[in-house]
Amino acid sequence: MKCLKTVVKCLFFPYVAGYNKLAFSCRWYAALFNPFYFARKNLHRHISALCGNLSGKILDVGCGTKPYKDMIRHTGYVGLEFDTPENRNSKQADIFYDGVYFPLEDAAFDGILTTQVLEHVFTPEIFMTELNRVLKPGGKLLLTVPFVWDEHEQPYDFGRYSSFGLKALLERHGFEIIEHRKSCSNITLFFQLWNVYLYKKICVRDNIILFQTVIFLSSISNIAGALLDLFLPENSDLYLDNVVLAVKKQPAGQRNDGLD
Ligand SMILES: C[S@@+](CC[C@H](N)C(=O)[O-])C[C@H]1O[C@@H](n2cnc3c(N)ncnc32)[C@H](O)[C@@H]1O
Missing domain, CATH: 3.40.50.150 (Vaccinia Virus protein VP39)
Known part of the structure; x- marks a missing residue:
């Protein structure tokens, strides 16, 4: 229920939800609205694994x-x-x-x-x-x-x-x-950089239509990246x-x- 509320808030009321909350979200459902999903999710995962030290x-x-x-x-x-x-x-x-x-x-x-x-x-x-x-x-x-x-x-x-x-x-x-x-x-790196490009070039924060367009295109690229990552190998370089x-x-x- 909480997850559904967050998705609806971020999709339809990005200003209410707050831009920072949008960019920092890294739960699985954030793939539906966060253009920085892969970067945030992976940083969060590694920090969470190491911060117990x-x-x-x-x-x-x-x-x-x-x-x-x-x-x-x-x-x-x-x-x-x-x-x-x-x-x-x-x-x-x-x-x-x-x-x-x-x-x-x-x-x-x-x-x-x-x-x-x-x-x-x-x-x-x-x-x-x-x-x-x-x-x-x-x-x-x-x-x-x-x-x-x-x-x-x-x-x-x-x-x-x-x-x-x-x-x-x-x-x-x-x-x-x-x-x-x-x-x-891994392959999600390319989708992440594509989202950054979209965000920087198309997203005009005081234009809700363009903002929602970037959110929509990013969600497609997040899903495509996550799917391809199931099949393609890592490249640690x-x-x-x-x-x-x-x-x-x-x-x-x-x-x-x-x-x-
Ligand atoms: C990308 S933000 C990261 C903020 C936060 N650590 C995080 O992970 O969300 C970079 C931060 O570094 C800070 N910063 C820039 N130059 C700095 C410096 N010389 N010493 C300490 N912080 C600095 C900025 O003010 C900003 O808050």
Whole structure:
């Protein structure tokens, strides 16, 4: 019943349902109205599988609307955001900063989540140093970043990361990768990019007819992608997002692996 209500609301009253809710929906029925269905569903699936590794005091860097907060067991949850007038109005951050140095103590957090943020960071080397600094030794980092996606949040879109580039960046800054996943590494990637094209080129949000046309065409492409995915193989060289779980390495004197 709840699912039917959501579909009807999103199909016929997209403004009431709210655009954000539309774009973040990833239950199976969201395929009927969400142009970003494959991207969202797969990110959500991987984050949900890995976020059980985070616990204690959590920092969400570039938290936006904190879409994953309820999925994480925590004793405290702090959202950090880049300070702009628009972010102060639309984001749910607890702390705003200059986008370079975190106004936070060393080793203050047990875990860090940062999803779809690194590509917006102009100084990634400093960003990684800051992530490492505020995390306790042995603390976990769950990071997602696109490998393939359109330019967005312009002009604050500075990079895309291959799995190898990301691994090298993390290792340079004292992290060891525990698990690296590739999101949407199958045929649905093409349908997702087609939907993004439709959305950007046709969707005019104050024109309900065009809006509904994009929703309709996207739903066809979501269903076609899901069906083809049943038959066609994966290609792990072409995917949308990197999803990485990493650990902050212990200083040499504090290793507990019996090798010292
Ligand atoms: C694509 S949104 C992702 C938001 C949220 N993490 C999510 O997964 O829905 C990118 C976010 O990164 C933030 N951001 C941009 N530059 C940043 C920086 N230097 N440090 C932290 N956050 C930044 C933006 O304000 C925006 O909220």
